[in-house]
Amino acid sequence: MIANVAGGGMGSFNHRFAQPSRHASAHFDVYYPTEQFPFTDLQQTDPVTQQTAGLLDRCEKSDTVPRIFYTNTSTEYWNRSASLTHTDIAGAEDIDVHPSVRIYHFAGTQHGPADLPEGKNDLPGNPVNFRLAHRAFLVALDRWIKDGEDPPESRHSKIGDGTLVNLGKVKESWPEMSLHLPEYPRDPRRLDHGTALEVGVVTNEPPALGERYRMLLPAVDEDGNEIAGIRLPEVAVPLGTFAGWRLRAEAMGSTWAIVGLAGSWLPFPRHPDSTDARRSVTARYKNKEDYVGQCLAVADTLIMDRYLLTRDRERIAIRAAALYDWVVNR
Numbered sequence: 001m002i003a004n005v006a007g008g009g010m011g012s013f014n015h016r017f018a019q020p021s022r023h024a025s026a027h028f029d030v031y032y033p034t035e036q037f038p039f040t041d042l043q044q045t046d047p048v049t050q051q052t053a054g055l056l057d058r059c060e061k062s063d064t065v066p067r068i069f070y071t072n073t074s075t076e077y078w079n080r081s082a083s084l085t086h087t088d089i090a091g092a093e094d095i096d097v098h099p100s101v102r103i104y105h106f107a108g109t110q111h112g113p114a115d116l117p118e119g120k121n122d123l124p125g126n127p128v129n130f131r132l133a134h135r136a137f138l139v140a141l142d143r144w145i146k147d148g149e150d151p152p153e154s155r156h157s158k159i160g161d162g163t164l165v166n167l168g169k170v171k172e173s174w175p176e177m178s179l180h181l182p183e184y185p186r187d188p189r190r191l192d193h194g195t196a197l198e199v200g201v202v203t204n205e206p207p208a209l210g211e212r213y214r215m216l217l218p219a220v221d222e223d224g225n226e227i228a229g230i231r232l233p234e235v236a237v238p239l240g241t242f243a244g245w246r247l248r249a250e251a252m253g254s255t256w257a258i259v260g261l262a263g264s265w266l267p268f269p270r271h272p273d274s275t276d277a278r279r280s281v282t283a284r285y286k287n288k289e290d291y292v293g294q295c296l297a298v299a300d301t302l303i304m305d306r307y308l309l310t311r312d313r314e315r316i317a318i319r320a321a322a323l324y325d326w327v328v329n330r
Helices: 057-062 074-079 131-147 167-173 195-199 288-304 310-329
Strands: 002-004 068-073 101-106 189-192 208-212 240-243 264-267
Touching: 002 131, 068 074, 068 131, 074 101, 101 131, 131 310, 288 310
Parallel strands: 002 068, 068 101
Antiparallel strands: 189 208, 240 264
């Protein structure tokens, strides 16, 4: 199976008040029982509750463990607690990934890719297109099952190499620009819906509130783009800062809050700008051909590593040219 953009949340099934399409987020439905222990396939013990469990415990006992790809965007780290799927419960160290599982993070992406912007737009949605990587993953998963060919290795931020950090560390690297970081990403806490939840019955509603889990975020570079994970051509050869979150607009109110599962793209200034610490487009690329060529060089490496398909190389070139045209002509 490929479980896409789930973050640290479980599906809401087979319990009282269950709604399969509903989930907790940073600023709504925050006490809905989706981001709850266990978060990992291999067993862990929650040091607060002393529960010991893993998501695949029953599959292990019945010898029915599936092959699984977990794929997450940056939105899932900011708004769905995705770091808990590959760290210990305390958020202190990386943990081993189950041998039948791969975890992939598409750096600098939103929950679902936005369309290419049209006309003047100072802060469009995040258009980084990870759909092409899913095409490669389908091929890899098929070969893993049918031929026993190992799929591409997991790729995501890690505590051990300094690419999975707390919000304070992200702030230290964040460049001076008009796109400001959220102060309140999703920070889930232990919820007590009653002991009967194990058999599908919610007896405490609203739940009793317990201690918070420690959620971490992907580290960013001097442009505000995430360092680790699968850096698709748009992120590896950037035309701006690509974020997996978006703050509420003035018209909505509560401008400190993350809005839904949307992302942001703040393009670089075309020419040097004293109000923007990021280098301009003209300082980075000679022209459109230079930009597209660099994107294709990144794509070729990702194809070699099997995160993209050769057949999609031309699609990448066409999209790169369209992105460049919009940025320089807007």
